[in-house]
Amino acid sequence: MSQKQTMNFQAEVAQLLHLVTHSLYSNKEIFLRELVSNASDACDKLRFEALENGALYEDRPNLEVRVGFDKDARTLTITDNGIGMSRQEAIDHLGTIAKSGTRDFLDKLSGEQKSSATEQGQLIGQFGVGFYSGFIVADRITVESRRAGLAPEQGVRWISDGTGNFEVEDITRAERGTSVILHLREDAADYLSTWKLKSIIAKYSDHISLPILMRKEEWKEGEDNQGGEMVLTDEWETVNKASALWSRPKKDVTTEQYQEFYKQISHDWEPPLAWSHNRVEGASEYTQLLYIPSHAPVDLWNREKRGGVKLYVKRVFIMDDAEALMPVYLRFVKGVIDSADLPLNVSRELLQESRDVRTIREGSTKRVLSMLEELARLEKDEAASDDERAKYARFWTEFGAVLKEGLGEDTANRDRLAKLLRFASSQSDLPTVSLADYKARMKEGQEAIYYITADTLAAARNSPQLEVFRTKGIEVLLMTDRVDEWALNFLTEFDGTPMQSVAKGAFDASKLQDESEKKAAEEAAESFKPVLEKLKLALKDRAEDVRVTSRLVDSPACLVAHDGGMSLQLARMLRQAGQKLPDTKPVLEVNPAHPLVKKLDGSVHFDDLAHILFDQALLAEGGLPEDPAAYVKRVNALLV
């Protein structure tokens, strides 16, 4: 039998513990919510494992959580009869953090000196401190546990003061499950009160579907009628409602309860933007309670990350993060789905193939889109409060880029998604322009919805390609999310109007020009022909073609990609990411009215000027000349 052993926390844990004890002071009481939630999870896990192995229940099939305290010893104990932990599990689960991205997260957090302790606390809360939150109120924690199915002698005791290390030793423990014993700090002694604990449980843990028990208190008269006090009895009573929140009728659940439940399942400190609670009947029967958070989690960009929806079958917890229940582009949605049809022993693999699951996913997707449509509607509703009207913009800032992935991923809902899109534009710095708004502002004769993709808003706004649109007062959508170009591949039109990148393909300005402008452009093109031929020859290795354009006003030249091809910006991004792409050359478009272009005709420096023109177009578009030194040399030769 192994003896007492002292072990070090994983470096990340030590760092997290330090942050927890230093920044979560403003909201100490959440420790109880976290520990009760762990206890309830442990019971869920037991129930799940017992589906296959009923013997795990031993002789105590009623799962419950007990909260007790001892004033004299100044301890608070949370006990569950759930799955418990073996010695190794206690070492692994309470000594390390398994979450991916922990290191980065903590580095970022401790690096941000600017942020106040409260802000740090909120961030940590979101990350989920779970068990370690006990150290906010305790200077020592003892965990005693025995895994269900192991012999009583195979129990474990884990002790730590929450600094660098912890101790583990074997113990004999008759009951399966876990007791977390908090040795409270002096300033946390007020938690040794039935009234206080009950009120915290009512606030945070009422919806937990297991009974949470506490000792009953009784009034005891003092000796000789010298005042009395409440004393604990040996009788235990249930202090929460103990019915799963989502199984209650909507009318019986208050806004505060919905919000509290959300905080519990999401570890978020802010209330959600919206939620939707429904019982769906028909081909497939299930209850859904889905939330849209008000801000993005730290790991939103990890597409591998599992979703935020928990799966229950007839109130029995089956799994967290059931990704099959939501499309990837809605991975920010949190909530619970409780199915009446799925088998209790459903596995992740089975979920992928189940028709019931497909129905649930489709239904839930539609539900989320409806919530978003409602937020978008409120945005324009004069009668709505300022708070409600601001919600969609908030959603868009946080999750807009993720939602765009849906254009490629969810063809069935593409039209609904297209209506939810918002962009910045040449007329709006903020990403608030919908495609419908844009259409309503289209100029006479304008046949497409124009957009440009670039790395930054400034680059998009100052792009030479936009010049003619600016002079003509035509709005251009400015797209700067990495996902934009990919997503726009799937959206070729909106409500019958084609989407057209201004940086791709030839540009036909004739519809936007009056007769005299048209004539002038044609004449300029005609007289420029000989120079154009010389230019093509000089740049034959670099440009696929050289042509005259009417899209430029102030700039001499610009580069464009083929219609249907990849924009130069995307190609650059992919190359940087190490992808091999076929060597395609861009098209150089020149503005024959520009003095620099006019200078070409008959110039002795024709070749140098031609290359400078090309390299400058590349620079303006965000790229770099292939041979920067040669570029500098050419420019200098002309400058001296």
Ligand SMILES: Nc1ncnc2c1ncn2[C@@H]1O[C@H](COP(=O)(O)OP(=O)(O)OP(=O)(O)O)[C@@H](O)[C@H]1O
């Ligand atoms: N009462 C308990 N019974 C059994 N195992 C537990 C108990 N409390 C904690 N654990 C184990 O310790 C692990 C770490 O707990 P912790 O609360 O830090 O994180 P978590 O619950 O996994 O994540 P989060 O709190 O962010 O949801 C749990 O995943 C679980 O395996």
